Each structure stands twice: as C-alpha cells, then as structure tokens.
Amino acid sequence: MELFIEQLINGVALGSLYALFGLGFGIVFSTLGILNAAQGTYASWGAIVALNAADQWKLPFAASLLTGVVAAGLIALIVDQVAFQPLRKRGTSMLGALITSIACWIILDSLAGTATGHNSLSFPRGTYPSTMFHLGTIPLPAMQLITIAALLVVTLGLQLLTRHSRLGSAMRAVGWDQTAASIGGVNPRYVVVITAFLAGATSGFAGVLGGITTQNVSFMLGEGLMLKGFAAVVVGGYDDVRGTALAGVALGVLEVLTSQYLSSGLRDGITYSLLLIFLLVRPRGLFGSLNFSRA
Amino acid sequence: MVALISPAPKKTMQRLFDFWSAYQSTVAFAIVNSFLALSTYAVLSAGILSFATVTYAALGGFLGARLVLASGLDSLLALPIAALAGAGLSYLVALVFLRLQSHWMALASLSLILITRVIVINTPWVTGGVVGMSVPMPLSLSFLSLLLALAAFVFWRLSVSWYGIAAQSVREDPAVASSLGISARDIQTIAFVISGAVGGLGGILLAGLLQFISPDTYFVNIAFTMIAGVVLGGSYHWSGAIVGAAVFTALPVVAQAAFPEYQDVANGVVLLAIMIFLPRGLIDPRAIRLRRASR
Amino acid sequence: MKSVDVDETTKVPKPLLELSVVGKNFGGVAAVSDLSMAVQAGSVAGLMGPNGAGKTTLVNLISGMLPPDHGTIEFSGVQIQRSPAHIIAAQGIARTYQNVRLFSGMTVLEQVMAGCYVRRGVSLWASFLGLPKAQHAYKAVQNHALELLDRVQLTHRAHFLAETLSYGEQRRVEIARALGTRPKLLLLDEPTAGMNAQESAEIGRLVHSLRGGGLTVLMVEHNVQLVKDFCDVVTVMNFGRYLVSGTPAYCMAHPDVQAAYFGKTTDAERIQTLR
Numbered sequence: 014m015e016l017f018i019e020q021l022i023n024g025v026a027l028g029s030l031y032a033l034f035g036l037g038f039g040i041v042f043s044t045l046g047i048l049n050a051a052q053g054t055y056a057s058w059g060a061i062v063a064l065n066a067a068d069q070w071k072l073p074f075a076a077s078l079l080t081g082v083v084a085a086g087l088i089a090l091i092v093d094q095v096a097f098q099p100l101r102k103r104g105t106s107m108l109g110a111l112i113t114s115i116a117c118w119i120i121l122d123s124l125a126g127t128a129t130g131h132n133s134l135s136f137p138r139g140t141y142p143s144t145m146f147h148l149g150t151i152p153l154p155a156m157q158l159i160t161i162a163a164l165l166v167v168t169l170g171l172q173l174l175t176r177h178s179r180l181g182s183a184m185r186a187v188g189w190d191q192t193a194a195s196i197g198g199v200n201p202r203y204v205v206v207i208t209a210f211l212a213g214a215t216s217g218f219a220g221v222l223g224g225i226t227t228q229n230v231s232f233m234l235g236e237g238l239m240l241k242g243f244a245a246v247v248v249g250g251y252d253d254v255r256g257t258a259l260a261g262v263a264l265g266v267l268e269v270l271t272s273q274y275l276s277s278g279l280r281d282g283i284t285y286s287l288l289l290i291f292l293l294v295r296p297r298g299l300f301g302s303l304n305f306s307r308a
Numbered sequence: 309m310v311a312l313i314s315p316a317p318k319k320t321m322q323r324l325f326d327f328w329s330a331y332q333s334t335v336a337f338a339i340v341n342s343f344l345a346l347s348t349y350a351v352l353s354a355g356i357l358s359f360a361t362v363t364y365a366a367l368g369g370f371l372g373a374r375l376v377l378a379s380g381l382d383s384l385l386a387l388p389i390a391a392l393a394g395a396g397l398s399y400l401v402a403l404v405f406l407r408l409q410s411h412w413m414a415l416a417s418l419s420l421i422l423i424t425r426v427i428v429i430n431t432p433w434v435t436g437g438v439v440g441m442s443v444p445m446p447l448s449l450s451f452l453s454l455l456l457a458l459a460a461f462v463f464w465r466l467s468v469s470w471y472g473i474a475a476q477s478v479r480e481d482p483a484v485a486s487s488l489g490i491s492a493r494d495i496q497t498i499a500f501v502i503s504g505a506v507g508g509l510g511g512i513l514l515a516g517l518l519q520f521i522s523p524d525t526y527f528v529n530i531a532f533t534m535i536a537g538v539v540l541g542g543s544y545h546w547s548g549a550i551v552g553a554a555v556f557t558a559l560p561v562v563a564q565a566a567f568p569e570y571q572d573v574a575n576g577v578v579l580l581a582i583m584i585f586l587p588r589g590l591i592d593p594r595a596i597r598l599r600r601a602s603r
Numbered sequence: 604m605k606s607v608d609v610d611e612t613t614k615v616p617k618p619l620l621e622l623s624v625v626g627k628n629f630g631g632v633a634a635v636s637d638l639s640m641a642v643q644a645g646s647v648a649g650l651m652g653p654n655g656a657g658k659t660t661l662v663n664l665i666s667g668m669l670p671p672d673h674g675t676i677e678f679s680g681v682q683i684q685r686s687p688a689h690i691i692a693a694q695g696i697a698r699t700y701q702n703v704r705l706f707s708g709m710t711v712l713e714q715v716m717a718g719c720y721v722r723r724g725v726s727l728w729a730s731f732l733g734l735p736k737a738q739h740a741y742k743a744v745q746n747h748a749l750e751l752l753d754r755v756q757l758t759h760r761a762h763f764l765a766e767t768l769s770y771g772e773q774r775r776v777e778i779a780r781a782l783g784t785r786p787k788l789l790l791l792d793e794p795t796a797g798m799n800a801q802e803s804a805e806i807g808r809l810v811h812s813l814r815g816g817g818l819t820v821l822m823v824e825h826n827v828q829l830v831k832d833f834c835d836v837v838t839v840m841n842f843g844r845y846l847v848s849g850t851p852a853y854c855m856a857h858p859d860v861q862a863a864y865f866g867k868t869t870d871a872e873r874i875q876t877l878r
Contacts (some may be wrong), residue, residue, distance in 0.1 A: 119576030282426035488719025489692035
C-alpha cells in the first residue's frame with residue numbers, strides 16, 4: 014500500500030512536469046495557433062542555462078532557476094519574432110508555421126547538443142534543495158514538492174491571467190482573430206510578444222525542474238517533455254489551463270503505475286494510446302472549446 | 309601493367325575514386341530519403357499533412373528485414389512485400405483518419421508514430437525489441453538508382469494523368485473540387501495508398517542501407533526532417549521531394565567541411581531561410597509559369 | 604434535348620429543381636426559412652433579394668455544400684438534400700461562387716479540364732498507365748475543354764495562369780469550368796459582382812447563349828438590368844424567406860420587393876424615376 018502511495022506521489026510529480034510543459038505548449042497552440050515543434054528546445058535550453066548559472070556562476074538555487082526560466086522565455090520570444098512573425102504578416106497556414114518551427118527545432122536542438130558536448134549532464138549536489146521530507150515512512154524529496162507546487166502556482170497564475178485579466182482577454186482575442194483584435198484596441202504585436210515569452214518561460218520552468226529531477230540535462234530532455242506535454246494538451250483541452258494541468262498529472266500517474274504494475278515497456282504506450290484515441294474521438298480534449306482558432 | 313600507367317593520371321584516378329567512395333554512401337542515403345520524401349509528398353499533393361510515412365517505413369523495414377532473416381527470403385522479394393504491407397496499412401489509416409479535420413489529422417499521424425515505437429519495442433520477436441536487429445541486405449547504388457528512376461516515373465505518370473489534376477484540385481480547394489464532382493475522400497484514399505507503398509519500400513531500403521535498425525530508427529526525427537525536405541525542395545511538384553531529400557542529406561556533409569561543429573544546424577538554417585523567403589520551395593511550377601507568362 | 608418529365612395528373616411539366624420547405628439555421632440565425640420554390644427545365648431563373656437574404660446559403664444548400672436542417676430538395680425527381688456535393692455534381696448541378704474561386708497555380712485550360720474530370724470517360728488506372736484508349740479519351744476531353752473556352756472567348760488565354768487574368772476573364776473561366784461537368788442546372792452566384800457595365804453585358808450575353816443548349820440556369824443577381832434582359836422568371840427572397848416570384852417586371856414593381864430593398868414604399872417610388 015505504501016508502495017502504491019509512494020508511486021502515486023512519484024506519478025503526480027512526474028505528471029506535474031508534463032503538465033507544466035504542456036501549459037507552455039498549449040498557450041502557443043491555442044493563442045497563437047501554432048503547433049510549435051521547437052517548444053521542447055525551450056525546456057532543454059532552460060535547463061542548460063540554469064545548470065550553467067548554478068555550476069559556473071555559482072548562483073543559489075532560486076536565482077539559477079529564475080535565470081533558466083527567463084532565458085527560455087527570451088529564446089521563445091526571439092524564435093517567435095524571427096521565424097513566426099514574417100509568416101504572420103503573410104497569413105501563412107498551420108503547415109507553414111509547423112515547418113518553420115521544425116527549422117527552429119533543428120537549429121536549437123543541434124546547438125543544445127553542442128552546448129552539452131552531446132552528453133547528458135546533471136546538476137551538481139548542493140545546487141538544488143535535496144532535503145528529504147517524510148509522509149510517514151514515504152520519502153518525499155524536496156524537488157518533488159517544489160515541482161508539484163510549481164504546477165499549482167503556474168496553473169493558478171495562468172488561469173487568472175487568461176480568464177480574469179485584460180491581458181488574458183487580449184490574448185484570447187488575438188488568438189481568435191488578430192485583425193479584429195486590433196480593431197478592438199488591442200495591440201497584437203505586444204500581446205504576441207508577451208504570449209511567446211510566457212509560453213517559453215513556462216516550458217523552460219518545466220525544463221529546469223525536469224533537468225534537476227531526472228539528472229538529464231540534454232537536448233533529449235526537451236524532446237521527452239514535448240511528447241508528453243503535447244499529450245497533456247490534447248487530452249486536457251488545448252485552450253483550457255486547468256484541463257491541461259489535470260491531464261498532465263493524470264498521465265504522469267498512469268505512466269508510473271503502469272510501469273510499476275504492468276510493464277515498463279508499456280508506460281509510454283498508455284499515454285500515446287490515450288493521445289491517439291482523443292484525437293480520433295474527441296480532439297478538443299476533456300475541457301477544450303469547440304472552435305479551433307488559427308494564426 | 310602498373311608500370312605502363314604514368315604516375316600523374318593514376319593519382320587523379322585515385323583521388324576520384326576516394327572522392328566517390330566517400331560520397332557514395334551520401335548519395336545512397338539521399339536516394340533512400342527520397343523515397344520517404346516522395347511518400348510524404350504523395351499525401352501532401354492531395355492536401356493532407358501526415359507524418360504516417362514513418363509508420364509505413366517502420367512496417368516495411370522491420371517486416372521485410374525479419375522475413376529476410378527468418379526465412380532466407382531473397383531481399384529482392386522482400387521489397388514488394390514491404391511496399392504492399394505499407395499500402396495495406398495506409399489504406400486502414402485512411403479509413404480512420406480521413407474523417408478528421410486536417411489539423412487534427414496531422415496530430416493524429418504524429419501520435420501514430422509515437423505508438424509505433426511502443427509497439428516496436430514490445431514485439432521483439434519481429435523487431436528485436438529495444439535492442440534492435442541487424443539487417444543483412446546489401447544494396448548497390450545502381451540498384452537504388454534504378455528504383456528511384458522507377459519511382460520518379462510513377463510519380464510523373466500520376467501527375468500527368470487524371471489523378472494528378474484531381475489531386476491538385478482537392479489540395480487547392482476541396483469544396484470547389486467537390487462541386488466539380490471530384491470526391492475528395494476517394495482521391496485522398498488513393499493518395500494514402502500510394503504513400504503507404506512508397507513509404508514501406510523506403511523503410512526496407514533504409515533498413516538495408518543502415519544494416520541495423522532499432523526503435524529509434526523510425527521516429528519523430530525522420531518525420532520532421534522528411535516533411536521539411538519536401539517543403540524545402542518544393543511541395544508542389546514530385547521532383548521537389550527528391551531535390552529536398554538530396555539537399556537535406558548532402559547539406560550536413562558539405563557543412564561538415566566548413567563548420568564541423570555546426571553541421572546539423574545548417575539544415576535548420578536553410579529551411580528557415582526557405583520558409584521566410586521562398587515558401588513554396590525550390591521547385592515551384594507556379595513560379596516557373598509566372599515567369600514564362602511575363603516574357 | 605430529352606423529353607421533359609410531366610406530372611401525369613395535371614399534365615404540367617415537373618420542375619427540374621424543386622425545393623420544399625427548406626430551412627437552414629446558423630446558431631440562432633435562420634439563414635433560410637421554410638423556403639419553397641421551383642425551377643423549370645430550360646429556363647433562366649433569377650434569384651434576388653437584399654444582402655443577407657440567404658441567397659448564397661440557398662445556393663450552398665442546393666449544391667450540397669451544406670445540408671439543410673429540414674425540407675427536401677428534388678432534382679430531376681431525385682431527392683438530393685442529403686447527398687454529398689460531388690454526387691450532386693455528378694448528377695448534373697454545377698455552380699460558380701460569389702467571389703471567383705479558381706484553383707491557384709493552374710492554367711486556364713487546366714481549370715476547365717478539372718471541370719471535365721467527372722465526365723472523363725476512363726478509369727484512373729487506365730489514365731495512369733497511359734493506355735491508348737485513355738490517351739484518346741484525354742484528347743477528346745481536351746478538345747471539348749478548348750471548345751468551352753471558345754464559348755467564353757478565352758481560347759487565346761488557354762495556357763496562361765488563371766490567376767493572372769482580369770476579374771471578368773476569371774469569372775468566364777469559372778463558368779467554363781462549371782460547364783465542363785456537362786450540367787443540366789447551372790447555379791451562378793452573383794456572376795457580375797464587381798464588374799463594370801461592359802463586362803456585365805458580356806456575361807449576360809454568355810448566359811443567353813447558354814440556354815440554347817438545353818441548359819437550365821439559376822442566377823443570383825443584384826444587377827436589375829441583367830435580370831430584366833435575360834431571366835424568364837425571378838424569385839425574390841428576404842430574411843431567408845420566400846417573398847414573391849414571377850416575371851422580372853412583375854417582381855420589380857411589387858411593393859413588397861421594393862419595401863424589402865428600400866425600406867419604405869415612398870423611397871421606392873423615387874427610385875422608379877431613375878429608369
């Protein structure tokens with residue numbers, strides 16, 4: 014029983030990573046209408062920069078975390094303005110945006126590989142909290158608690174932002190129709206820039222936390238998060254913050270429990286099967302809205 | 309005999325021979341990648357973005373390799389079997405996927421690749437599981453060239469026949485095509501079957517060339533680089549797929565000479581440049597016609 | 604021309620196209636409301652009404668682009684309201700669009716060939732293999748396409764990219780493409796929209812020349828002169844509903860029609876003075 018609860022918590026922590034990443038991906042998808050193949054690289058680079066901050070510049074945990082997150086946000090912003098903005102002006106289709114994001118993915122992924130010397134690096138001990146809490150006899154690493162807390166905070170923040178703030182309304186208006194939004198007094202360029210930064214920062218956050226907890230800072234970190242985060246977005250609902258968060262956590266739990274009680278070879282299978290089933294039967298996910306808006 | 313040949317021409321011959329052996333494998337890979345690109349083009353030319361080529365290739369590759377290994381089947385026979393298997397699978401995929409809206413279909417095909425990898429890992433008796441399997445199937449360059457010429461002929465015939473004009477209509481404006489009596493569903497199903505056959509064939513050729521395949525051989529990486537190659541070469545003509553595949557295969561090799569650390573980035577940069585400045589790709593029949601008309 | 608279907612009890616020819624109580628809602632808006640009308644074979648029928656009256660929606664319903672929420676649409680005695688668009692096209696209904704929708708990247712001749720696809724006469728297999736009979740059939744269809752281009756007076760533009768033509772020429776290509784399907788009924792959605800007087804007159808003459816071949820035309824139009832000159836009968840819609848039908852002169856003078864277009868009968872009287 015205790016093993017079950019321990020694995021449950023592991024699943025929630027893992028799922029929180031997926032959810033956190035998925036939130037960033039979902040913002041780009043639902044607000045900017047772009048299926049961003051490069052989103053995973055924001056996570057990888059967030060982790061790489063944070064690692065450098067902690068290891069090379071000897072910054073404390075919170076500061077290196079922040080550095081990684083901000084760096085990821087900036088990279089996302091640059092990608093958006095350099096790659097997607099020219100397409101936006103031209104009114105390019107989703108395919109065009111996807112291909113362009115693939116180009117950025119190739120570039121950033123290769124650079125990430127070069128940056129880590131094609132190795133998988135880990136955060137040295139002492140650069141992150143490693144206290145072990147306990148729930149009865151169940152061990153609770155500090156990083157797990159931090160990850161879960163991060164998800165809760167970000168989900169709440171994004172929910173407030175998108176549903177209860179003027180910026181959020183502006184974001185949704187721009188996602189729906191940029192021209193109409195600008196007629197309504199919204200500056201689309203400004204909104205797009207902020208949205209891109211937020212999306213990158215969120216995924217970058219997942220990347221830093223993931224890099225620490227999985228001891229794997231490399232371009233593969235982002236790719237792994239990308240696929241699971243994408244699944245969370247589809248299952249949860251591409252434009253619903255709480256849905257994505259819930260779905261991500263649920264997928265993490267399912268994965269860990271499948272690995273524990275069924276077979277480790279099948280752990281990804283559950284996630285991807287759910288992903289495919291939802292795409293075939295209910296593409297808008299559990300909580301997504303019916304109309305899909307495009308950039 | 310050797311004494312009769314003077315030293316100077318012998319050195320040139322030697323250099324040419326070295327040059328050729330060094331780049332022979334690049335040419336071979338370019339040809340095999342062309343098959344995968346053509347498979348993607350086959351559905352793209354009927355208006356569908358689908359990454360399922362990778363799945364057809366996986367089926368063709370693993371099935372074909374297993375048949376050759378297990379039953380000593382002549383590799384020459386394994387090729388059409390791989391193509392047929394791919395075609396059969398793609399027909400089933402068409403039945404299920406054509407009901408979906410285009411953007412959901414693209415995502416569904418992506419998740420199909422993810423599931424394929426899980427299936428490959430969990431069916432070791434066919435695929436060798438996580439470890440992979442070696443493929444004893446030597447392929448000569450002249451044989452590959454012959455196959456490519458055959459494929460090019462097929463695609464040329466398709467483009468100049470009634471299917472070609474129907475597919476182009478469906479791609480450009482499916483609603484108008486319907487109002488002209490063209491069944492988008494029928495045309496796109498045919499496109500899927502062609503894609504499956506060419507993809508399955510490409511898969512087994514890739515297996516033969518790599519001489520070793522594993523779950524990671526047929527995964528998201530080739531899916532993305534393939535579609536990128538098609539768009540770069542020109543997604544509005546079948547020759548674009550071949551050109552794009554050749555560029556994507558050769559570019560890193562060329563870049564290696566100039567910037568060895570950043571050779572992989574070269575593909576991304578070129579693709580990004582194409583998307584921003586030449587979005588219809590290198591080979592664009594429309595641009596050619598516009599130029600002709602203005603003379 | 605084949606014999607016209609006749610209703611046995613009344614000895615009146617059955618209409619080629621008959622709509623019964625057809626309705627279509629979009630969200631809360633009733634774009635078409637309980638509309639019934641008929642189009643006789645061999646006629647050139649006009650469909651008029653102020654903007655937003657539901658005329659284009661009606662064309663979309665007939666051509667199968669949208670399914671009606673209720674009602675029946677009968678074409679040559681066959682109910683088509685649930686048929687997919689490509690089946691309806693094969694059965695003999697062709698259409699053009701309010702904003703010209705030609706295929707990007709294709710030449711003028713290729714556009715018309717696309718229209719001829721449904722009557723190509725050979726299997727796709729035979730065409731792919733390049734069998735002799737397929738090649739002959741293709742040549743024959745190509746000649747037919749060139750004839751159609753001749754009818755719309757665009758033979759000299761056959762190998763030009765369609766999108767480089769003037770708007771009026773593009774409209775004519777669109778009509779030629781629709782004619783490629785050898786339709787019995789041709790739906791034209793505002794064919795002269797955005798054209799000057801001369802181009803409109805050309806379209807009018809073209810429509811007039813079409814009726815000789817046994818073609819039935821249903822034309823959505825705002826151009827009153829065109830309708831008066833070329834339509835045998837006009838149906839007027841407003842707010843998705845049937846308003847009145849009859850000869851063009853009858854409809855134009857009808858107070859309900861004038862009220863629909865101009866709001867008040869008094870305004871309409873002033874408009875009369877323009878003619």
